[in-house]
Amino acid sequence: MKLIMNAETPLHIGNGEILSPYSDYIYENGRVYYIDHNKLQSYIYSKENAEELMDRFINIVNIQTEKNTVDKYKLKDFLAENGINIEDYSSRITGASDELKNEEIHRAISTSNRPYVPGSSIKGAFRTALLYRHLLDKGCTATTDKKTYVGEDEFGSIDKDVLKFLHISDTLPLPYDNIEVVKTCRINISTGKATIPVIKEAIPGGTVLEFHLACTAKAKYHSLADRFEYLYEGGEKEVLVEVNNFYTEQLNREIDELCQKKHEKLDALINLYTGLYNKALQLKDTGEGAVLRLGSGKTFYDNSIASLFTPSQMMEIRSAAGYGNYSPFPSTRVVVLRNGIIQSVLGWVTVTVKE
Structure with a gap:
């Protein structure tokens, strides 16, 4: 039947599985952007200063995972600073019912x-x-x-x-x-x-x-x-x-x-x-x-x-x-x-x- x-x-x-707000997604204006890590890494490694960029990327993730950090520099700031359009490096873009504040996604x-x-x-x-x-x-x-x-x-x-x-x-x-x-x-x-x-x-x-x-x-x-x-x-x-x-x-x-x-x-x-x-x-x-x-x-x-x-x-x-x-x-x-x-x-x- x-x-x-x-x-x-x-x-x-x-x-x-759980998505980290520090490395796996970015929330902005009611939308959730799932980071395509493979595409993002390929882009970074294509740059002349690849090693420096990758170190900065990893450092940002590490800093943001520290609960008591006062450093508000986030992954989306890193992308914007390096001219990376988040939509081009997202595996999925979806809506959210409410504002997300650095919470994990189940x-x-x-x-x-x-x-x-x-x-x-x-x-x-x-x-x-x-x-x-x-x-x-x-x-x-x-x-x-x-x-x-x-x-x-x-x-x-x-x-x-x-x-x-x-x-x-x-x-x-x-x-x-x-x-x-x-x-x-x-x-x-x-x-x-x-x-x-x-x-x-x-x-x-x-x-x-x-x-x-x-x-x-x-x-x-x-x-x-x-x-x-x-x-x-x-x-x-x-x-x-x-x-x-x-x-x-x-x-x-x-x-x-x-x-x-x-x-x-x-x-x-x-x-x-x-x-x-x-x-x-x-x-x-x-x-x-x-x-x-x-x-x-x-x-x-x-x-x-x-x-x-x-x-x-x-x-x-x-x-x-x-x-x-x-x-x-x-x-x-x-x-x-x-x-x-x-x-x-x-x-x-x-x-x-x-x-």
């Missing part, structure tokens, strides 16, 4: 420098939703002291996992420039106080991607328990329904939690979540897709089966797992800033059947 994924908010799935996953969403990330979100459905059907009330629980007792051990019959592809890669740089921070939903910003590459909200979903078990050859019938060929829409049901509940929970705080900084988030909740309800009526959350920025509830448990059970689980006993839990949310104002969150997408 072909599916369309629409990024409702910026989407970041990291690859572990890079997004890509293939051949083209951003995409891995099928493993999508399947992880699907797995959580399906596990929730099965445990809810069983009336699960058990607690666990394991910080990581992926339902191996429900779906089977790695070699016998029934979700091997649920195939989810990577999305098709996007054009290399279909990326933006967003400023994020954690905001305390009770006080409105924010933490130090974290800068991330993200697939922009509004981006459309494509991927495939297939339930591959064959009734003639495989004998699955009745509760896993959706894994037989043709069960894809039932999977989408269950995924949508799970995230509809998470959206409803989040709206209630944020509305209770009555903090004006949260108004944009409440409006965003209300819109997503309405989309989820529409998809619930049609059975043609799902709203879900991927990548960085998820809350504890988005990424777990915690909504199965009562408040007292959750306190027991948190105590056993070392998550503390503070309230509300979680107390912070990752938000996206645009021009200093909370605009969005990360990771929400809708998936719909491609006609």
